Amino acid sequence: MGLICGIVGLPNVGKSTLFNALTQANAAIANYPFTTIDPNVGAVEVPDERLQALAKIIKPKKLTPATIKFLDIAGLVKNAHKGEGLGNQFLSHIREVDLIVEVVRLFEDSNVVHVSGSVDPVRDIEVISLELGYADMGYLTSQAEKKRKAGAEEKKDLAVIEKVRDAINAGKPLKKDDLSHAELELMLPHSILTLKPVVYVVNAGEEKIPQELSGYSPLVSLNSKLEMEIAELPEEERKEFRSEEGCGLARLAKTCYELLNLITFFTVKGEETRAWTITKGAKSPQAAGKVHSDMEKGFICAEVIHFSELIKLSSIHEAREKGLIRTEGRDYILQDGDVVQFRFNV
Template sequence: MEAGIVGLPNVGKSTLFNALTQSKQAQSANYPFCTIDPNEGIVPVPDGRLARISKYIVPKKLVPTALKLVDIAGIVKGASEGEGLGNKFLTHIREVDAILQVCRCFEDPDVIHVSGKVDPLSDIEIVEIELLLADAQTVDSTLSKAERAAKSGDKDMIARVAVLKKCKEQLAKDEPLRKLEWDKDEKKIIASYGFLSAKPILYVANVDETDLKGEGPLVQKVREFAAKVGAGVVPVCAKLEAEIAELDEADRAGMLEASGLTEPALAVLAREAYRTLGLQSYFTAGEQEVRAWPVPVGATAPQAAGVIHSDFEKGFIRVEIYSLEDLEQYKGEKEIRAAGKLRVEGKAYVMKDGDICHFLFN
């Protein structure tokens, strides 16, 4: 699964992307549309539980889970009608699973804002409207075809017509599709059309060095808006984070301390993006490695096994599970087993965040 970094031009998207992926390449020039093709990067998701597990099961390496990020060039008002680089950018958004919208929450006369003023709520509205308009176009172009096909009695087409009509009603109210409740089958239909406003969203408030905790009035506006729509907000100073990412470990720690940070804000952002994608982690632990594995919330044990290898899911027999808390209490797997704390679960088991697992398969 992957998330796309979106926003208006010159809000700090590429600076943020380069910091997240610890890119050493030169920063893009200060003008719109400098990122024409989407850059992609793999970002580790920091998880302190890996180190906690390794205190008792000492591995050769620790392997965090990761997420894929796509840096998508700036959207402008009218993109759905071809303004700027228009539909090309919207197509790139269509291909990701979640949206990270960077909102500019800092003043800087040297960095030109495409709208001529710094207003994060206006930026959010512009992007949202373009997503809604693009979705409305998709519905208009597909609904009539689906209705004609449904006349034959095709159950799949009848279901698609129902979903498309529900989407049309929502979009007519200028409301994003992510606000609607969908069952499992409806979600599959939604995914097949790649509706933009159905994708979960996380707002990234790009602040300056004087407001690292995001307590200023511009960020508060974003927080209030996000609370109304059920979205998260992460304040990040992309400029500072880019500088921190370029440092070696020792210098990085010193700069964090000097800035009053316990960890890079990018670590918080990676974890929040992970959750926005609907993911959680389970662990495998042995002498070779202690590894975090990504799995969708609600996944069953066989599906989790399939993340490691498809054969694990096909031949799944059972899974042995214990918790990190049990490991810290009993100090080892042998002791956990002796205390009767090792659980054996079957195919119907729904994975919990933080499960430490041994899969048995045929």
């Protein structure tokens, strides 16, 4: 399914409105908890001006942007780790995601009741953090007990399990940067919630972002209701409005993209010019596999020119004539902005 960003938050903070604006889907929205029971999933285009610039040179019939997937997960409530609200169902959904988009409410609206009775985004962040931490504590404690009784091979991750658990217990949850590569590899199968990268989204109206939120990063401020209204406009009006007002959705998509450690490469084969997503550090065969599994299996080479070079020319043909397209082998690491044609034989 690829990398997924999970939208989480307390009930009635605007999660489903944000999801609908992002994906132009139609997730249910209502002024009561748990409207979103089964998570909704949608693909979101990643804004990239380079794709439009390539289109002016290549003149394809079809332009396809890179996308990342978003999941709209049911609202979390205090004591979810004890089974309150949707409890374990919520937690199982969030374990499946690669990045957490944590939505907190700043807007005031007497028609939309806040589950805690008042608007306080810092408190809401703390509630969510505590619930995720409690869930991890319970899981890791259980795992540690099992590992102690197991054989030597199954105990190899016991030390790092206890390290992560003890940090949560001390109120200082670890992040990925706090662990070695070997420790991260051992923890990967456990899908620890507090180790997942987080983007904080402040859903605001006219309100200014309070100073107390300055310690939470990365943070994106937007108005999900306004973004939803813009998303429903005809395409030309939508583009014009967002170019004038700026787009919180674009900032959010780009922030998630960067935090997931993703880069974009382009293909210009046939009638389609397309942007593809791949993890930073990936090599040519892996990138070829993104386009088609046969390309990875039968990979021969990659013909590469960077966007910054191609944009100065009139066509791919001119790039070939000038000898600017280079041939790269299996060990070539894809760079953000590479324009690639893969040679393969199956």
